[in-house]
Amino acid sequence: MALGELVQGTGFGGRLVELAGRSVLVATRDQLTAALALIELDGVARRFVICPPDLASEHLPSVIARAGVDAIVSDNDPDHPGGLDVPLRVRCTVAIKPAEAPPIERHQTEWVLLTSGTTGAPKLLVHTLATLTGAIGGGPHQGPDVVWGTFYDIRRYGGLQIFLRAVLGSGSFVLSSATESAGDYLLRLGAHGVTHLSGTPSHWRRALMSPSARVISPRYVRMSGEIADQAILNALHECYPQASIGHAFASTEAGVGFEVTDGLEGFPASMIGRRGDVDMKVEEGSLRIRSTRNAVRYLGEDDQVLAAADGFVDTGDMVERRGDRYYFLGRRSGLINIGGLKVYPEEIEAVINRHPAVRMSVVRSKRSPITGSLVAADVVLKVPGGEQGHSSGSDQTEDVKREILQLCHEHLAAHKVPATIRFVQALDVAAAGKLARNRA
Amino acid sequence: MSIRLTIVTEIQQIAETQKKSLPPLTDDLVLLDSGLDSLAIAILVARLEETLGFDPFTESDDIFYPVTLGDFIRFYENAAKTRSVDSGRAS
Numbered sequence: 001m002a003l004g005e006l007v008q009g010t011g012f013g014g015r016l017v018e019l020a021g022r023s024v025l026v027a028t029r030d031q032l033t034a035a036l037a038l039i040e041l042d043g044v045a046r047r048f049v050i051c052p053p054d055l056a057s058e059h060l061p062s063v064i065a066r067a068g069v070d071a072i073v074s075d076n077d078p079d080h081p082g083g084l085d086v087p088l089r090v091r092c093t094v095a096i097k098p099a100e101a102p103p104i105e106r107h108q109t110e111w112v113l114l115t116s117g118t119t120g121a122p123k124l125l126v127h128t129l130a131t132l133t134g135a136i137g138g139g140p141h142q143g144p145d146v147v148w149g150t151f152y153d154i155r156r157y158g159g160l161q162i163f164l165r166a167v168l169g170s171g172s173f174v175l176s177s178a179t180e181s182a183g184d185y186l187l188r189l190g191a192h193g194v195t196h197l198s199g200t201p202s203h204w205r206r207a208l209m210s211p212s213a214r215v216i217s218p219r220y221v222r223m224s225g226e227i228a229d230q231a232i233l234n235a236l237h238e239c240y241p242q243a244s245i246g247h248a249f250a251s252t253e254a255g256v257g258f259e260v261t262d263g264l265e266g267f268p269a270s271m272i273g274r275r276g277d278v279d280m281k282v283e284e285g286s287l288r289i290r291s292t293r294n295a296v297r298y299l300g301e302d303d304q305v306l307a308a309a310d311g312f313v314d315t316g317d318m319v320e321r322r323g324d325r326y327y328f329l330g331r332r333s334g335l336i337n338i339g340g341l342k343v344y345p346e347e348i349e350a351v352i353n354r355h356p357a358v359r360m361s362v363v364r365s366k367r368s369p370i371t372g373s374l375v376a377a378d379v380v381l382k383v384p385g386g387e388q389g390h391s392s393g394s395d396q397t398e399d400v401k402r403e404i405l406q407l408c409h410e411h412l413a414a415h416k417v418p419a420t421i422r423f424v425q426a427l428d429v430a431a432a433g434k435l436a437r438n439r440a
Numbered sequence: 441m442s443i444r445l446t447i448v449t450e451i452q453q454i455a456e457t458q459k460k461s462l463p464p465l466t467d468d469l470v471l472l473d474s475g476l477d478s479l480a481i482a483i484l485v486a487r488l489e490e491t492l493g494f495d496p497f498t499e500s501d502d503i504f505y506p507v508t509l510g511d512f513i514r515f516y517e518n519a520a521k522t523r524s525v526d527s528g529r530a531s
Contacts, residue, residue: 183470202478205505208505210470211470231497366486368482369495374482406457409457
């Protein structure tokens with residue numbers, strides 16, 4: 001079944017038919033409008049690209065080119081996003097008008113999701129309704145008495161999973177709003193009697209720091225998108241003793257891998273090598289997953305291979321076995337996961353290195369009890385200073401630090417700006433001439 | 441500098457670089473209502489680790505996520521007391 005058959009009306013005001021067979025960029029400002037557009041477009045469009053809320057407009061032309069976009073769906077402002085050469089623009093609104101389903105040839109729609117890339121430009125991953133819903137089905141999480149909520153935006157993989165669970169499980173769904181605080185969202189969730197709530201460990205830490213944390217009493221608490229440590233698992237159990245608490249491994253590339261519900265961090269070693277819907281193995285220290293929930297392929301990147309010849313997707317997440325359990329160590333690539341938002345160090349280093357006093361820099365992940373990780377920078381200056389303890393030299397170094405931070409604030413999203421900057425005499429350079437990156 | 445003053449100073453510096461205006465920093469101020477989001481609080485914890493030399497969130501076995509500024513300051517003050525008692529025993 002296509003999701004489009006769920007809606008007994010339209011938010012497109014009779015123009016849905018124009019989008020049939022097209023490659024559509026869904027670039028709404030509002031989450032609810034995006035949700036509606038996805039439901040209506042599935043089965044109608046040949047492909048749609050789901051723009052996350054913080055996609056920088058400078059990346060849009062390359063996204064449009066790579067995905068062959070020939071139509072844009074937006075909400076309030078018909079010309080938003082502007083300055084793009086796309087032949088068709090259609091507006092979608094949440095004011096659904098009753099309409100007969102137009103006679104449109106059904107397509108197996110490609111759902112294209114964005115994820116972070118090394119240079120800051122996003123990578124495009126093709127999914128289908130089948131790959132996205134492979135982990136959804138049956139069980140206690142369906143039914144009319146289930147009220148879902150998520151701290152995620154539904155235009156990211158983690159939030160989209162919850163949206164699809166709510167839509168396909170005939171439950172209700174309380175969307176968050178970009179303009180409300182965590183406390184206000186919790187109050188709304190409490191008022192609507194949320195039973196199932198998901199977010200990253202960082203979302204949950206923030207929730208527990210809110211006075212409204214106890215206005216909700218969910219039956220099911222779910223974490224994904226980051227390493228769930230024992231501290232957050234224990235804290236959630238203490239706050240919501242009645243709830244089943246699970247942490248899932250999922251990524252845009254590999255799809256939903258598995259969920260752990262025994263209240264402990266890491267996952268049982270018995271899950272590796274077990275045959276089933278999801279096959280998992282550990283090679284060269286990283287977790288590899290093969291399943292029908294894997295993304296289909298990268299879009300418009302000929303040199304990027306998603307899965308190896310044996311069908312396994314390398315998640316890039318390093319794991320270590322201790323006893324009968326595996327534990328997550330962090331990322332191989334140096335990718336830094338700040339509360340679920342991912343960034344490659346190269347993008348930040350490029351900005352720091354623009355400062356005239358900087359010789360070179362290396363950006364690494366620093367553990368944070370609040371957001372999982374933070375960005376930390378080690379910087380080598382052209383004229384070493386500060387280390388000698390000379391007061392004026394030290395002042396100059398402080399000035400340079402402030403200027404680097406200023407530069408980063410101007411060119412990078414807030415989570416990419418280094419939390420700490422350390423001046424060092426030299427950086428480790430590996431044999432191949434590349435900077436040696438710590439394994440998270 | 442006292443722990444309280446160190447924390448307040450760091451909060452003001454972070455707010456300044458992020459161009460956020462702060463309400464009066466009283467003990468009953470809810471941290472997430474202070475204008476600092478969880479990223480800013482994470483940065484605060486990292487900077488305090490540099491200036492104070494410890495991070496009570498990762499050192500403590502008791503899981504605790506402070507709600508108000510007063511909770512936050514007391515969390516650090518108690519951790520500092522425990523540390524000085526421990527180091528006193530050790531020497």
